Amino acid sequence: MKKSKLIGVFGGVGLAALSFLFISADHLDAPSISGTTADIADFFAFQGENQDNFVFVANIQGLLPPGQPTTQAEFDESVLLEFNIDTNNDLKEDLVIQAIKRGDSMYFFGPSAPAMQGLESTIVTSTRRSVKISTKDDIQITEEDGMKFFAGPREDPFFFDLNKYNEIIDGTATAFDDPGTDTFAETNLLSVVVEFPKSMLPSGTTGVNPFAPSTPMYNVWVEAKRKQ
Amino acid sequence: MKLYKLKTLFAVVLTALLFVQCENDDDNVITQITCSDGIMNGEETDVDCGGPDCEPCGETLDFSGTYVQEDQMGRPGINIIFGTEGFKDAYNVTVPSEMQAAFQDKFEEKLLTVNPAYTTNILGLDAEEYTTLLSKDVLWLAQTGATTYSNGTEILTGRALTDDVADASLLWIFGGADGLENPELTNDGVPANDATFSTSFPYLAEPF
Incomplete structure (x- = not known):
């Protein structure tokens, strides 16, 4: 989908509050952040192929068409991507994994305790690891201390029939199609992927998730922070 | 040398x-x-x-300075679905521990605007309970076992690439207590991504 068309979609926002539903999972979610190098498109956290590991994925700069827009997209050296991990369910980060670009590489720090909690961060530089930023044809993966790192363009993993949805909201359709059409098909974004041993974290907290009360849970989220 | x-x-x-x-007192060298x-x-x-x-060696990289938050995300689509005009930017710069107090009532209002017939959903959550859960916008991640936004059995234990989070969200918003209400709105007919994910790192598909 071309960006101009998406902006067209946005033009219909006034019709119904729901028009805003799912531009991507988070991409273009708010006026100030839309389309900037700090605009988070999506976030995933799951158990790795090795079940002793977790995988965190931060996707930014979504809706890149194939070709030049994808090959020329770059991470911003002034934007810190920070994975936050709350282990004791107070909704405050106890550990962070930080990622930021310098030169041709993405540098990673943590998981380690942040210097401060909240809206401001400094980079925890004690243990530094890095991976050369991949291109479409040159895939770079670093494996170090049981961790794995990737940074570069990937296909947008989000899938949803946004166009049909907007038709429903606009009153020109009353139901989704079967099959529907993935509005996000054949678009790319910039992705940062970190895999790390679960043993790097202290235990999670039980009683957090009412649908799995006896399973220890972590609260995790991703932030984009810009250097002042 | x-x-x-x-x-x-x-x-x-x-x-x-x-x-x-x-x-090391043991053999753990x-x-x-x-x-x-x-x-x-x-x-x-x-x-x-x-x-x-x-x-x-000798490559000095500058990681100094203070970085200030511009965007954040826990669960998929939260600010987009439930954020209300005038508060979307605020949501991105409110720490999770303060989100419930700042946004739960606005989320509940929005939910009932989107689906005025909402009473409870298939998770057994009424409007206040559901929006209380969602207003604290962090992703729960299970320390052990399956990690999925919803696979029908496990609920909110993480988020895998293959999870159909759109359908899950539509079901919880429009599907009613039995998940059977508004069937024309609870399945978008796109059950999977257009590219195939890898089972190995970095998992995401190569770009088009």
């Missing part, structure tokens, strides 16, 4: 070995040579730099 340098190197290695031995262990080892040309595996 000059002799005194070799001696220094030898002393460093010996010291490192001493550390290993002092710190450091076997993995890395660029971040504080020791010059492997093919490094100085401590943790040089050689084929580590960053070049």
Whole structure:
């Protein structure tokens, strides 16, 4: 989908509050952040192929068409991507994994305790690891201390029939199609992927998730922070 | 390499070995040579730099400064679905511990605007309970076991690439207590991504 068309979609926002539903999972979610190098498109956290590991994925700069827009997209050296991990369910980060670009590489720090909690961060530089930023044809993966790192363009993993949805909201359709059409098909974004041993974290907290009360849970989220 | 340098190197290695031995009463010696262990080892040309595996020595990178938040995300689509005009930017710069107080009532209002017939959903949550859960916008991640946004059995234990989070959200918003209400709105007919994910790192598909 071309960006101009998406902006067209946005033009219909006034019709119904729901028009805003799912531009991507988070991409273009708010006026100030839309389309900037700090605009988070999506976030995933799951158990790795090795079940002793977790995988965190931060996707930014979504809706890149194939070709030049994808090959020329770059991470911003002034934007810190920070994975936050709350282990004791107070909704405050106890550990962070930080990622930021310098030169041709993405540098990673943590998981380690942040210097401060909240809206401001400094980079925890004690243990530094890095991976050369991949291109479409040159895939770079670093494996170090049981961790794995990737940074570069990937296909947008989000899938949803946004166009049909907007038709429903606009009153020109009353139901989704079967099959529907993935509005996000054949678009790319910039992705940062970190895999790390679960043993790097202290235990999670039980009683957090009412649908799995006896399973220890972590609260995790991703932030984009810009250097002042 | 000059002799005194070799001696220094030898002393460093010996010291490192001493550390290993002092710190370990068992056989747990450091076997993995890395660029971040504080020791010059492997093919490094100085401590943790040089050689084929580590960053070049003498390369000073500046990581100083204060970084201030511009965007954040926990669960998929939260700000987009439930954020209300005038509060979407605020949501991105409100820490999770303060989100419920700041946004739960606005989320509940929005939910009932989107689906005025909402009473409870298939998760058994009424409007206040559901929006209380969602207003604290963090992703729960299970320490052990399946990690999925919803696979029909496990609920909100993480988020995998293959999870159909759109359908899950539509079901919880429009599907009613039995999940059977508004069937034309609870399945978008796109059950999977257009590209196939890898089972191995980095998992996401290569770009088009």
